[in-house]
Amino acid sequence: MLVMLLFLAAILGIVLKIMYLTFTGQSFDDRAAGLTSLPLRPDIVDRNGETLARTIDAWSIGVHADRLLTRPEDLAPQLAVLMPEKTADQYLALLKSRKHFIYLRRRAMPELVEAVNALGEPGMAFAREPERLYPQAELAAHVLGWTNLDGTGVTGMEKLLDKRMTDPKYAGKPVTLSIDSRVQAAVEKELAQAMLNFQARGATGIVLDVHSGEVIALTSLPSFNPNDPGRSPPETRFNQAITGVYELGSTFKPITIAAAMDAGVVTSLSKRYDATAPLKVGKFSIRDDHPTKRWLNVPEMLVHSSNIVTARIADELGKDRLNGMFMRLGFGEPVSIELAGRGRPIQPVFWARTTTMTAGYGHGIAVTPMHLAKAYAALMNGGIMHPVTLLKREPGAIVPGTRVISPQVSYRLRQFTRMVVLEGTGKQANAPGLRVGGKTGTAEKASQGGYARKSLVSTFAGVFPVDDPKYAIVMMLDEPKGTAETYGYATAGWTAAPVVRKVVARIGPLLGIIPDARKDIPLEDIKPLIWHPKEGEE
Numbered sequence: 128m129l130v131m132l133l134f135l136a137a138i139l140g141i142v143l144k145i146m147y148l149t150f151t152g153q154s155f156d157d158r159a160a161g162l163t164s165l166p167l168r169p170d171i172v173d174r175n176g177e178t179l180a181r182t183i184d185a186w187s188i189g190v191h192a193d194r195l196l197t198r199p200e201d202l203a204p205q206l207a208v209l210m211p212e213k214t215a216d217q218y219l220a221l222l223k224s225r226k227h228f229i230y231l232r233r234r235a236m237p238e239l240v241e242a243v244n245a246l247g248e249p250g251m252a253f254a255r256e257p258e259r260l261y262p263q264a265e266l267a268a269h270v271l272g273w274t275n276l277d278g279t280g281v282t283g284m285e286k287l288l289d290k291r292m293t294d295p296k297y298a299g300k301p302v303t304l305s306i307d308s309r310v311q312a313a314v315e316k317e318l319a320q321a322m323l324n325f326q327a328r329g330a331t332g333i334v335l336d337v338h339s340g341e342v343i344a345l346t347s348l349p350s351f352n353p354n355d356p357g358r359s360p361p362e363t364r365f366n367q368a369i370t371g372v373y374e375l376g377s378t379f380k381p382i383t384i385a386a387a388m389d390a391g392v393v394t395s396l397s398k399r400y401d402a403t404a405p406l407k408v409g410k411f412s413i414r415d416d417h418p419t420k421r422w423l424n425v426p427e428m429l430v431h432s433s434n435i436v437t438a439r440i441a442d443e444l445g446k447d448r449l450n451g452m453f454m455r456l457g458f459g460e461p462v463s464i465e466l467a468g469r470g471r472p473i474q475p476v477f478w479a480r481t482t483t484m485t486a487g488y489g490h491g492i493a494v495t496p497m498h499l500a501k502a503y504a505a506l507m508n509g510g511i512m513h514p515v516t517l518l519k520r521e522p523g524a525i526v527p528g529t530r531v532i533s534p535q536v537s538y539r540l541r542q543f544t545r546m547v548v549l550e551g552t553g554k555q556a557n558a559p560g561l562r563v564g565g566k567t568g569t570a571e572k573a574s575q576g577g578y579a580r581k582s583l584v585s586t587f588a589g590v591f592p593v594d595d596p597k598y599a600i601v602m603m604l605d606e607p608k609g610t611a612e613t614y615g616y617a618t619a620g621w622t623a624a625p626v627v628r629k630v631v632a633r634i635g636p637l638l639g640i641i642p643d644a645r646k647d648i649p650l651e652d653i654k655p656l657i658w659h660p661k662e663g664e665e
Contacts (some may be wrong), residue, residue: 167257168278168292170301171271171285173308174341174519178262179352180271180285182278185258186235188243188251193225195250202248206231209242233276234258259285261353267311269366270304270345270517272464273353282364283353284517287465303519305341310334313633314344318602321626322348325607325617330628331367331496334634335599337504337590339520340513342464343598343638345369345497367605369462372470372493376570376601376619377432377552378588379489381540384425384437385506386452387444388536396539396656399424400436409482412609413438416569416618417552425658429543429566430551441487446478450486455531456502456512458494465517470495489568496601497589504599507544507564507590510537542653545593549650550657556587556624556629560642565589565600565627567619572606582606585619587627592640594648604628 171180188210195202199222207215210232221229233256240253242652259274272283278293280286284304291297316333322330328579332346347367351359365371387393399422406413415433428436441449453459453474461469473493475482485491497515505512511528544564547553552567568586571578586603590596607622609615618620635642 136421145383167298168259168274169299171288172301172303173306173311174303175307175309176303176342177300177308179267179304179306179308182197182257183235183260184255186237187230187254187256188232188235188240189230189250189254190222190248191228191250192222195222195248197246197248197250199223202246205246209239228252248454263308264354265350265352266308266315267304267306267345267349269347269364269368270306270342270355271353273356283466284468300576302599305336305343305517306345307343307521307637309637310634311344312345313637314346314630315348315350317626317633318348321604321607321622325604325610325613325622327604327607327622329367329605331371331497331601331603331605332630333368333599333601334630335499335500335504335515335598335601337508337599338513339524339526340504340515341499341520342515342517344634345517357659359368359498366466366468367496367603368494369464369466369497370468370470370474372495373492373584373586373603373605374493374570374573374579375496375499375584375586375588376489376568377437378499378566378568379487379492380429380432380437381506381566382452382456382502383441383444383449383487383545384429384543385532385536385540386449387440388539389532390444390448392444392448393425393440395481396606396653400428400439402428402433402435406435406438406484408438408484408651411481413484421658424656426543426546426653426657430546430657432547432552432567432569436453437488438484441484442480444483444487446483448574449483450474450478452491452531453486455529456498456505458492458498458502462495462497462501462515464497464515472498473519489570493573496586496603499586501603503565503588503590503601504596505531506537506540507593507596507599508537509534541590541593541596541648542650544589545648545650546653548589552618552620553587553589553624555620556589556627556631558591558628558635558642560644560646561631561640562592562594562647563589563600563627563631564591564593567624569618569620577591583617585617585622587619587623589627591631592646594646597640598638600627600631602630 142173168182203219204215216504253542272285282287318330318332330348334344349363402423417436458472461471510532512531513528514528570584572582588601590599602623607617608616613621
């Protein structure tokens with residue numbers, strides 16, 4: 128009878144302990160409970176309503192170390208098997224700490240929760256907590272950013288929208304971005320393939336609505352998975368599109384020509400400039416990468432990408448008017464866009480005569496790819512600069528704008544850049560029926576004491592369809608390497624331009640632009656200005 132009473136007392140003690148834990152020990156501490164009481168963070172969706180970020184319930188595993196029934200020495204090895212991120216000794220130290228509550232795993236899979244629960248320890252705690260999920264994985268990662276374990280935005284739009292996301296009055300109301308996930312996916316895939324083919328260090332792609340300023344796609348590679356950003360190297364989180372500043376080479380030549388025509392420095396398209404030999408300025412010489420060794424007019428200068436002629440025109444234009452155009456295009460300050468970490472352009476410290484000449488073809492001044500995309504949108508849309516945004520604008524909304532060049536000059540630029548794609552360095556950007564116009568740019572990267580001749584930044588910037596511009600597009604490869612297919616060349620015409628062709632061919636129909644070989648911008652007054660050698664002539 129005495130032994131039976133002792134057993135009954137022990138069983139009663141265990142039952143009372145379990146009841147106590149049931150009512151007081153199974154909930155997380157106040158901090159964890161606070162997480163579950165917050166309103167769910169709204170979804171982030173693309174312009175078509177496709178989910179890019181969503182909050183779901185996820186399992187968390189914790190332990191009340193002050194309420195264990197199992198000996199810590201027995202429980203610790205079992206936890207180390209199920210959750211090997213810590214050793215048995217580390218778990219033992221936690222279990223012996225006698226702390227009221229300790230997180231062991233957050234965002235745990237249901238299978239793990241079931242296995243830990245099967246250990247039969249009442250002091251273990253399981254709860255559902257809100258978890259931010261990015262169902263498209265790496266898609267638009269640099270735009271979205273991510274949240275930490277407490278549900279606070281760390282980078283990207285998640286950080287920018289943090290106050291709105293936690294405001295109860297916006298609960299359940301998704302945030303709509305300007306991004307089109309279909310276009311974003313096409314840009315990322317083609318750029319990733321080009322980056323692999325050319326063994327490039329990085330790559331950037333931007334598609335921008337030239338009239339609304341909405342960013343339709345923004346890609347920076349290499350990228351990361353916002354579901355677990357800590358697994359990727361830190362350099363993958365660097366946003367080359369808005370943070371990195373680069374000398375973008377000959378993509379600046381249309382900007383220089385626009386400034387010269389708008390200022391009345393260039394008044395005749397048939398006027399020719401001497402490109403027969405390198406241009407000597409003091410102890411410096413400016414050379415053409417593809418020398419024609421003859422006099423060139425403005426359309427020929429762009430088609431053949433002549434540094435010499437661009438330098439001569441920039442010299443006539445002068446520092447004040449050239450830099451004035453750069454300032455009107457926003458090259459004096461970071462791009463105004465919702466993301467943090469916007470890069471500040473690098474301007475020349477001292478504008479010598481040679482500085483003006485070389486800046487005319489994109490050397491000595493560095494901007495972000497987003498600066499370039501915004502500038503090309505303004506130069507080609509009729510001459511109006513619009514602010515860029517990653518948030519979807521309401522259809523038909525009036526978008527503020529500032530005139531940077533005349534409509535007549537803008538039209539001429541569209542003609543010139545179309546000729547570059549049809550007959551010049553941008554031939555490989557020509558997407559049949561989609562009328563791409565643009566300019567290639569290949570620049571050596573600055574290094575200590577000068578430039579690294581084999582470290583190139585290869586870029587194509589343009590618009591499509593050029594006869595009625597809808598979208599600006601910029602594709603850039605950082606330090607591509609030549610291949611057998613490119614005959615060893617790593618220049619933009621061989622590396623960046625083909626990416627544009629492939630991307631435009633894929634996204635044109637998605638954006639409602641149907642290929643039509645019968646359409647194009649009129650070139651009857653431009654084609655006669657382009658000299659073609661007859662057979663046997665050089």
